[in-house]
Amino acid sequence: MNLEFFAQKCINYVFIIPLLPFLAFLLIVASGLKFRKLAPALSISAMFLAFIMACGVLYGRILSHNGPANEISFPWFSIGNFQLEIGFLVDNLTAMMVTMVSLIGGLIQIYSLGYMEHEKDAGFARFYAYMSLFSASMLGLVMANNFVEIYMFWELVGLCSYFLIGFWYNKKSASDAAKKAFVVTRFGDLGFLIGIIMLATLAGTANFLQVAGILPSINMVHGGIIAVIAVLLFMGAVGKSAQFPLQIWLPDAMEGPTPVSALIHAATMVAAGVFMVSRLYNIFSFAPSSLMLVAYIGAFTAFLAATIALVQNDIKSVLAYSTISQLGYMMLALGVGGYTAGNFHLLTHAFFKALLFLCAGSVIHALHTNDMREMGGVGKKMPITGITYLIGCLAIAGIPPFSGFFSKDEILSAVYNFSQPGAAFLKITGFLVVLMTAFYMFRSYIMTFCGQPRGKTEYKESKLNMTIPLTILAFFAAFIGFLGLPSMNLFRDFIHYGGVETVAESHLPMYLSLILAVLGILTAVALYNKKPVENESLLRSKFPLLYKFLENKWYMDDFWSLMVKYFLFGIAKVMSFIDTYIIDGIVRGIGALTYYLGVQLRYEQSGKAQQYMVIIMIFIATVLVGWQVAFKFFPLNILFGG
Amino acid sequence: MIGIEYYLILSLLLLLIGVYGAITLRHAIGILMSIELIFNAANINLIVFSQYMQSMLGQVFALFVIAIAAAEAAVGLAIIIMVYRNFHSVSVDEIDLLKW
Numbered sequence: 001m002n003l004e005f006f007a008q009k010c011i012n013y014v015f016i017i018p019l020l021p022f023l024a025f026l027l028i029v030a031s032g033l034k035f036r037k038l039a040p041a042l043s044i045s046a047m048f049l050a051f052i053m054a055c056g057v058l059y060g061r062i063l064s065h066n067g068p069a070n071e072i073s074f075p076w077f078s079i080g081n082f083q084l085e086i087g088f089l090v091d092n093l094t095a096m097m098v099t100m101v102s103l104i105g106g107l108i109q110i111y112s113l114g115y116m117e118h119e120k121d122a123g124f125a126r127f128y129a130y131m132s133l134f135s136a137s138m139l140g141l142v143m144a145n146n147f148v149e150i151y152m153f154w155e156l157v158g159l160c161s162y163f164l165i166g167f168w169y170n171k172k173s174a175s176d177a178a179k180k181a182f183v184v185t186r187f188g189d190l191g192f193l194i195g196i197i198m199l200a201t202l203a204g205t206a207n208f209l210q211v212a213g214i215l216p217s218i219n220m221v222h223g224g225i226i227a228v229i230a231v232l233l234f235m236g237a238v239g240k241s242a243q244f245p246l247q248i249w250l251p252d253a254m255e256g257p258t259p260v261s262a263l264i265h266a267a268t269m270v271a272a273g274v275f276m277v278s279r280l281y282n283i284f285s286f287a288p289s290s291l292m293l294v295a296y297i298g299a300f301t302a303f304l305a306a307t308i309a310l311v312q313n314d315i316k317s318v319l320a321y322s323t324i325s326q327l328g329y330m331m332l333a334l335g336v337g338g339y340t341a342g343n344f345h346l347l348t349h350a351f352f353k354a355l356l357f358l359c360a361g362s363v364i365h366a367l368h369t370n371d372m373r374e375m376g377g378v379g380k381k382m383p384i385t386g387i388t389y390l391i392g393c394l395a396i397a398g399i400p401p402f403s404g405f406f407s408k409d410e411i412l413s414a415v416y417n418f419s420q421p422g423a424a425f426l427k428i429t430g431f432l433v434v435l436m437t438a439f440y441m442f443r444s445y446i447m448t449f450c451g452q453p454r455g456k457t458e459y460k461e462s463k464l465n466m467t468i469p470l471t472i473l474a475f476f477a478a479f480i481g482f483l484g485l486p487s488m489n490l491f492r493d494f495i496h497y498g499g500v501e502t503v504a505e506s507h508l509p510m511y512l513s514l515i516l517a518v519l520g521i522l523t524a525v526a527l528y529n530k531k532p533v534e535n536e537s538l539l540r541s542k543f544p545l546l547y548k549f550l551e552n553k554w555y556m557d558d559f560w561s562l563m564v565k566y567f568l569f570g571i572a573k574v575m576s577f578i579d580t581y582i583i584d585g586i587v588r589g590i591g592a593l594t595y596y597l598g599v600q601l602r603y604e605q606s607g608k609a610q611q612y613m614v615i616i617m618i619f620i621a622t623v624l625v626g627w628q629v630a631f632k633f634f635p636l637n638i639l640f641g642g
Numbered sequence: 643m644i645g646i647e648y649y650l651i652l653s654l655l656l657l658l659i660g661v662y663g664a665i666t667l668r669h670a671i672g673i674l675m676s677i678e679l680i681f682n683a684a685n686i687n688l689i690v691f692s693q694y695m696q697s698m699l700g701q702v703f704a705l706f707v708i709a710i711a712a713a714e715a716a717v718g719l720a721i722i723i724m725v726y727r728n729f730h731s732v733s734v735d736e737i738d739l740l741k742w
Binding site: 603605606607610613614617 | 665
């Protein structure tokens, strides 16, 4: 009984959840970033309290049995008839996201105690301040109840990622990566903003539930405009969730500290894009063509990133590309109508990707290198890290009973059952990526943790504050998949769109993906178990062109720099020309004309009193004569009553 | 009886002579004298209209104008003397400091 009361209170006061880490951020900043112990204490306790409340919210939502969403809102301001409110919408999706974000965020902050131990006091406190703000923004984002609010938090998330990617701002590459992440995601956000403005203008409100109610009538009146809006909104998700063609910022974001990468890749930032598409799924489902676009972009991104991940030697890069690839999976699932599947994968992915990143961070912390060619045999000296990393790999590769198996199976069944034209492409890429995922993840596992050491040998297992979060995450990564066990369908009952979707009847995709995953693992073992570095260079010499292509990331960076160089700078030059010569020309012309007239007219001021007198006489004479003439020809005296 | 128009023509002529003198003369005293002519043209008008309208108002006003003209002449001459002391000249086309 008490527990239910607590859950109800949590839902009623849900806005406290993002406020807690935000308060921690304010306090850390207010304390002048001086106190090494205070900052993490505040930050972690805020996250812990937020997690408790989030659990309450989740429990409350479970108790409500898919009841209507709880909404709290306060008016903010109004422009004309347009009411803007600041509000908090709690439905099942929010409950899931809030719990996930606060749990993973909290674990990452505990882990950072160990990982950031070499940081100076100010940097350490700054790190926790940003982490708190980042978590607060993401928690706010998932419970926003209107478009303006979600956009606000959306940008806050982007800003925090900028701060954290560029955390070591003295390093040129880090500050460059931060700028790149910010600018590239802003590019997508532009579309998001335009979409929001269009939709809010058409609907006359920014509230999600009200917009959802008005959508059918907009669709009746304006027809195709919803597809345009959906595509514009999706642009925001493309930027944030690093989908093709804006995926280029995510690998560079590895310049930040590893816990930041874990947070960005698992719980916040990239999850925001997928969450947004889920939140606005009603808009997307009004325009099936936009959903097709989502599916195609997702599938292509998954494929592209997986191929690049095959050849990366930096352990964090492998994980970065695998994130892009898995996000592609989520988009693919959402695009083919697998709302549950996409969100389930978002959840499981958050756990195993956070786990993988933190493991990689643990290795990097011990060995002081990112390069897998200088690792090898780490598993013997760091058994906890090794085993948890293996669990993460098994999960992401989709081996039962680990979590990734269930979520990926749902995605593949959704894709398999998809029968729109062009579905063959989606199916083939979907299954190919399973193979590649298993391959590159086990490649990274084998190169890092198996075989003989190839680099530094004096190191030991990380401390408890790093291994405990790893163990907890590993537990979730291993077992959270059972929520989606087909016979029970707990997750599907909790999160679904419209009616409960059709459950896959065929077991073919499951067997196929399992076979492909095992095949990928076996290939990786065969190629890399012995002499990984030598085999790698052998492969490289056999397929030089392919390697060059993949190592240059499909030349996407070059494509964008060319685009910027010629297209963007071209437009900028034209604009600059117009500004300098036409706009400024008009302004300067008016100034110059006035000056010229002044220069000429000043000679009238001769200083000779008699000359002035002549002018006055001529003026008076003209007025008198003119007055008479005017009244003769135009009898205006009527006007004066005469 | 001489018609009113003759007086008005006389006054107009006086005015034009005064204006012409004020514009063309170089000597400051000459200009002052020309301005006296313009004053007196106005005075003639005042008196003529006073007679024409059978009212004493115009004549009284003319007396005031003469008094003010005397004061004005005194002030004008004083200014001219000060100008002469500073510039060693009373030729108005040489006194043109207030210009561009």
